[in-house]
Amino acid sequence: MIRAFTISFDFDGKTYLALASISQKERDISYFVRLYDDSLYRIIPEGNVSYNSAEGYTKLSLKHPLADQLMTCISKSINAHLDACNKGNP
Numbered sequence: 001m002i003r004a005f006t007i008s009f010d011f012d013g014k015t016y017l018a019l020a021s022i023s024q025k026e027r028d029i030s031y032f033v034r035l036y037d038d039s040l041y042r043i044i045p046e047g048n049v050s051y052n053s054a055e056g057y058t059k060l061s062l063k064h065p066l067a068d069q070l071m072t073c074i075s076k077s078i079n080a081h082l083d084a085c086n087k088g089n090p
Contacts (some may be wrong), residue, residue: 009077011070016040020078029053033074043070 004021019034035047043064049071062071 005081007074007077007081009073011040011073012066013031015065018074020074020081022078022082027053033078040070043067049074 002021002023004019007020008017009014010016016047017036019036021032030050030052032050033048035041035044035049038047041047042079043066044062050072064081
């Protein structure tokens with residue numbers, strides 16, 4: 001099953017939107033994020049990032065010094081969205 005949703009997150013004093021999609025096969029969860037604002041492409045080339053739950057985003061080869069900070073903001077927003085959905089579906 002694939003879940004797709006829009007997230008908002010604050011980064012560097014500004015609020016951004018992104019499309020997030022999550023798919024799950026057994027215990028492995030895959031994440032795909034598409035950034036809408038091209039000003040972030042200097043940090044994440046082409047505005048696309050994908051990773052899985054086994055490795056996490058820390059294994060990505062993003063070279064920009066702000067990449068970890070940006071991915072932390074994105075990850076927190078995804079987790080908040082999923083937590084809110086789970087609270088609505090006990």
